Amino acid sequence: MAHEVDVHVGQRIRQRRWLIGMTQQKLAEMVGIKFQQIQKYETGANRVSASRLWDIADALSVDVAFFFEGLKAEGKGPAPSSDLPMDTMADKEAMDLVRSYYAIPEHQRRRLFELARVLSDVA
Known part of the structure; x- marks a missing residue:
């Protein structure tokens, strides 16, 4: 079972990639991996290493901290933000x-x- 932080990071990768109109294939090329690996990261099936997350952040033009926004300080579950449904950005x-x-x-x-x-x- 995937760790909820890995799932959250994967969702943030997908959101940012989709928001800027980038395909999984293009992101994979920019990072130097296969697009199937991007799919696994985005679902939380595979954990993203620190160095790979750094490369993904660079390719998506965001700070590494972007991927952790919305998590509680103790790293357990999403932080309450507003009256929006939890999956709004998904x-x-x-x-x-x-x-x-x-x-x-x-x-x-x-x-x-x-x-x-x-x-x-x-x-």
């Missing part, structure tokens, strides 16, 4: 929305954000 529709949001020019994005904030306050 949801394809939510990830599509985030990717689309960041594709909008910044000044329009700010206006859309304010509109969403107002609508959520009304709901």
